[in-house]
Amino acid sequence: MTMTAPKAANMNADMAALAKRYGRVSIPAAGPWNDVIAGLLDHRSVRGFKPTPLPKGTLETLVAAAQSAATSSNLQTWSVVAVSDPATRAEFAKIANNQKHIEQCPLFLCWIADVSRLDRLGTQENLQLENTGYLETFLVAAIDAALAAQNAVVAAESLGLADVYIGAMRNDIVRVAELLHLPPGAMCVFGLCIGYPADGVTNAVKARLPQSAILHHEHYDASNEQTIRAAYDAELAVYSKQHEMAQYTWTDRVLSRVAKIKAMSGRHELKAHIQKLGFPLK
Ligand SMILES: Cc1cc2nc3c(=O)[nH]c(=O)nc-3n(C[C@H](O)[C@H](O)[C@H](O)COP(=O)(O)O)c2cc1C
Incomplete structure (x- = not known):
């Protein structure tokens, strides 16, 4: 079951983390929750680092x-x-x-x-x-x-x-x-x-495809994929406009990586x- 995004003020920590992970497209129903899962859902790649050495060990x-x-x-x-x-x-x-x-x-x-x-x-x-x-x-x-x-x-x-x-x-x-x-x-x-x-490095949580694109029950079913993709495209366009140098959709990103051999960099x-x-x- 999916639900539309609730208002941030009414959200528990688990719902807030799920909302960040899925954006406004379709947030899965909250289930069991703990600190490990919270940490996993909070992952984001970071592309700029302080020279500060890591603690010994x-x-x-x-x-x-x-x-x-x-x-x-x-x-x-x-x-x-x-x-x-x-x-x-x-x-x-x-x-x-x-x-x-x-x-x-x-x-x-x-x-x-x-x-x-x-x-x-x-x-x-x-x-x-x-x-x-x-x-x-x-x-x-x-x-x-x-x-x-x-x-x-x-x-x-x-x-x-x-x-x-x-x-x-x-x-x-x-x-x-x-x-x-x-x-x-x-x-x-x-x-x-x-x-x-x-300092100042963009490191927001990047929304993923809705679970309906990824999670199948009994049989693989891609019948709704185009509609789901359009919604996710809109989500990533908002994300990229806010957090990256250029606005792009997921479709843009996929095509830029897999449409032409040149993008394989050898x-x-x-x-x-x-x-x-x-x-x-x-
Ligand atoms: C095996 C692997 C290789 C990756 N290679 C690069 C890379 O060379 N440069 C880079 O900036 N990000 C790289 N990434 C990071 C992905 O771009 C990133 O995980 C993806 O865009 C999702 O964003 P997020 O990790 O912030 O959620 C790589 C990720 C994986 C899993």
Whole structure:
């Protein structure tokens, strides 16, 4: 069931958080609620950071949170590289279409889909591993890395830190692998900037598609999708006008990312580059 937005003054914390997450389009009915859920719903990406260093032990705490994520068959096919060297950061920023926050943030993490540890185990056990070269194992590693990183993000935000993922590291994964000295069978799937938000940086909660577009019961049903999209377009137009440099709709944003190959910034050749990094993707 969805409802129209109630007046802010009458809202409980859960309804207010749901209203921010879904904007004025369609707020789902409130259900169970706690501080963890409140934190999740309050997520927003931040693209400007103070140089303030993080409290001692923060990195280790975030990695413990990351390692607490579920991992396929406990294979733990991921690693993470914390990079502070300014020259390496500058090169990453260039690879990622000049995203300056990569150089600014006090903590920059490269999340690695890492099958190399299994390959080394095979070598040490004098065994030719038959399964590590398959697409399935690469996917397992990429999923493991993403789940681990998201746990770190949730932990960081719960500590009052801000963050933004950097998928644009994939613009040149071969160079990124060289800079990180990655062995064959290891690939940086994305980066992550973490730190305290700089003053004046836009960091409002960005409304998502209504649940009716995402949540299906028994069978997939996209019959109402165009109407839902029009409503969400209007919502994001309001958001972008208030919080970003240019006004755009969701349709504008999707088309700008997926209509033309140019927008892939070289990633249309990713399969060949991943293979170069020692993943046969059989
Ligand atoms: C895997 C991944 C890669 C991303 N890469 C970038 C990036 O390179 N640069 C950037 O500014 N934002 C990046 N983002 C952030 C998304 O743009 C952002 O999550 C999305 O617009 C929704 O906004 P929100 O996080 O503020 O809710 C990435 C997000 C994910 C999950």
